[in-house]
Amino acid sequence: MAAWGERLAGVRGVLLDISGVLYDSGEGGGVPIAGSVEAVARLKQSRLKVRFCTNESQKSRGHLVGLLRHLGYDISEGEVTAPAPAACLILRERGLRPHLLVHDGVRSEFAQVDTSNPNCVVIADAGEDFSYQNMNKAFQVLMELENPVLISLGRGRYYKETSGLMLDVGAYTKALEYACGIEAEVVGKPSPEFFKSALQQMGVEAHQAQ
Amino acid sequence: MAAWGERLAGVRGVLLDISGVLYDSGEGGGVPIAGSVEAVARLKQSRLKVRFCTNESQKSRGHLVGLLRHLGYDISEGEVTAPAPAACLILRERGLRPHLLVHDGVRSEFAQVDTSNPNCVVIADAGEDFSYQNMNKAFQVLMELENPVLISLGRGRYYKETSGLMLDVGAYTKALEYACGIEAEVVGKPSPEFFKSALQQMGVEAHQAQ
Numbered sequence: 001m002a003a004w005g006e007r008l009a010g011v012r013g014v015l016l017d018i019s020g021v022l023y024d025s026g027e028g029g030g031v032p033i034a035g036s037v038e039a040v041a042r043l044k045q046s047r048l049k050v051r052f053c054t055n056e057s058q059k060s061r062g063h064l065v066g067l068l069r070h071l072g073y074d075i076s077e078g079e080v081t082a083p084a085p086a087a088c089l090i091l092r093e094r095g096l097r098p099h100l101l102v103h104d105g106v107r108s109e110f111a112q113v114d115t116s117n118p119n120c121v122v123i124a125d126a127g128e129d130f131s132y133q134n135m136n137k138a139f140q141v142l143m144e145l146e147n148p149v150l151i152s153l154g155r156g157r158y159y160k161e162t163s164g165l166m167l168d169v170g171a172y173t174k175a176l177e178y179a180c181g182i183e184a185e186v187v188g189k190p191s192p193e194f195f196k197s198a199l200q201q202m203g204v205e206a207h208q209a210q
Numbered sequence: 211m212a213a214w215g216e217r218l219a220g221v222r223g224v225l226l227d228i229s230g231v232l233y234d235s236g237e238g239g240g241v242p243i244a245g246s247v248e249a250v251a252r253l254k255q256s257r258l259k260v261r262f263c264t265n266e267s268q269k270s271r272g273h274l275v276g277l278l279r280h281l282g283y284d285i286s287e288g289e290v291t292a293p294a295p296a297a298c299l300i301l302r303e304r305g306l307r308p309h310l311l312v313h314d315g316v317r318s319e320f321a322q323v324d325t326s327n328p329n330c331v332v333i334a335d336a337g338e339d340f341s342y343q344n345m346n347k348a349f350q351v352l353m354e355l356e357n358p359v360l361i362s363l364g365r366g367r368y369y370k371e372t373s374g375l376m377l378d379v380g381a382y383t384k385a386l387e388y389a390c391g392i393e394a395e396v397v398g399k400p401s402p403e404f405f406k407s408a409l410q411q412m413g414v415e416a417h418q419a420q
Contacts, residue, residue, distance in 0.1 A: 128342050128343070131342065132336075132341065136377050143368075167346050175377070179367045
């Protein structure tokens with residue numbers, strides 16, 4: 001325990017991942033990873049600030065938090081840093097109107113965003129909605145733009161569901177990058193800006209976080 | 211015309227692409243590109259050998275030739291070098307049993323291939339069959355192999371149909387390469403082996419071909 005004490009000296013906050021750390025998603029809402037419900041509860045009882053930082057881009061924060069609370073976690077929507085709301089800030093700042101290649105479950109996060117006459121594409125983990133038709137539509141939108149902008153909610157290769165490994169958004173982003181000869185802008189981990197925004201929301205400096 | 215005469219000095223054979231050169235594919239079998247039916251006819255009447263070298267991997271050679279003949283081209287199945295039959299040769303030579311991520315239209319080319327207990331994946335232009343489920347199945351097959359082998363029938367980014375630009379096999383190959391951390395083996399253009407096999411079938415050396 002002394003080693004932990006030393007390691008935590010100066011630490012004021014903890015960022016926790018969700019998928020694959022707290023739980024494995026899947027049919028029926030997924031299953032918690034052993035010990036994680038208790039670990040979150042202990043952290044929250046400690047002097048440390050806690051924030052959840054996820055690349056989940058298939059579900060809205062409201063839906064995700066509902067699932068996690070159902071599994072026993074002490075978590076609220078305001079404690080979650082997720083790529084969809086971070087992308088919405090960027091879209092607004094830069095006057096971008098996205099064509100959304102996203103799962104229906106996360107569409108509500110973009111409810112306030114102007115999606116008419118798109119001048120960029122936002123790609124998220126669309127899961128089953130990664131049909132050829134939907135991919136091709138996003139590709140065509142990009143090819144018609146003079147300066148194609150592709151914003152990708154993460155770079156994940158795959159994730160684990162209870163039923164097995166599942167292709168993540170990064171694979172489909174690569175497909176569009178290659179087809180259009182462009183490079184996507186990533187919103188989500190491992191982007192430093194994304195981690196910084198999570199730290200800001202927690203009120204903790206980078207050197208004070210684990 | 212003198213310039214052409216000089217340029218063709220020593221040339222004994224001509225390799226012709228099909229999609230985007232002879233015709234644009236699409237609804238109702240596609241449309242010929244202006245002047246190409248006559249150009250093929252003139253080449254065939256000349257002293258030059260003619261062969262067709264395509265990366266078409268959504269249709270069998272039989273189907274493709276049927277379409278082209280219907281559009282007015284003088285072409286037979288034996289004159290076409292295509293990636294699916296080239297892949298079949300490689301599969302046989304190396305004892306590979308593929309999981310096929312291909313369009314139903316080209317499946318007949320693999321009729322003689324053992325696809326039980328797959329030890330590789332063959333990806334072609336699957337078009338509408340590039341569903342998330344089909345992509346994920348191919349991904350899972352690769353991830354379960356100790357030495358994952360991915361054979362891609364071409365590297366094309368996109369092609370033009372009468373209805374617009376369409377994502378090609380190369381984009382989906384990139385997705386699987388990224389997700390699995392592997393590099394695909396390409397059968398089809400621009401692979402030198404593929405061009406060489408077309409020249410061999412035509413009985414012409416590389417320096418004698420255009």
